[in-house]
Amino acid sequence: xxxxxxxxVQNIAEGSMASATSKKTELKLxxxxxxxxxxxxNIATSSAxxxxxxxxxxxxxxxxxxxxQLQSLEQKFLAEGGxxxxxxxxxxxxxxxx
Numbered sequence: 001x002x003x004x005x006x007x008x009v010q011n012i013a014e015g016s017m018a019s020a021t022s023k024k025t026e027l028k029l030x031x032x033x034x035x036x037x038x039x040x041x042n043i044a045t046s047s048a049x050x051x052x053x054x055x056x057x058x059x060x061x062x063x064x065x066x067x068x069q070l071q072s073l074e075q076k077f078l079a080e081g082g083x084x085x086x087x088x089x090x091x092x093x094x095x096x097x098x
Contacts, residue, residue, distance in 0.1 A: 005054075008036035009061045013069045017076075020083045 015029030037058075046054065080086060 004036045005057045005061045008033040009065050011036065013065055016069065017073065
C-alpha cells in the first residue's frame with residue numbers, strides 16, 4: 001500500500017513536470033498514478049482503520065513530494081525560463097535578431 005502511494009504520487013509529479021511540453025506524457029503518467037491508487041488502495045471495501053491509514057499515507061507522501069516538485073520547478077524555471085520565454089528566444093534567433 002505504501003509503495004502504491006509512493007508510485008502514484010511520483011507519477012503525478014512527473015506528469016505535472018512534463019505538462020509544459022507533452023500533454024500525452026502528462027496524461028499517461030496521471031493514468032498510471034490513478035491505476036496505482038485504484039488497484040492497491042480500495043478504500044470502499046477496507047475497514048475504517050485501513051481506509052484512514054491509507055489516507056494518512058497518501059497525505060504524507062504528497063506532503064513529502066510536493067516541496068521537492070516545487071523546488072525542482074523553480075530551479076528549472078530559473079535556469080531555462082518558462083515555455084513562452086524559450087519560444088520567444090527561439091523565434092528571435094530564427095529571425096536573426098539575437
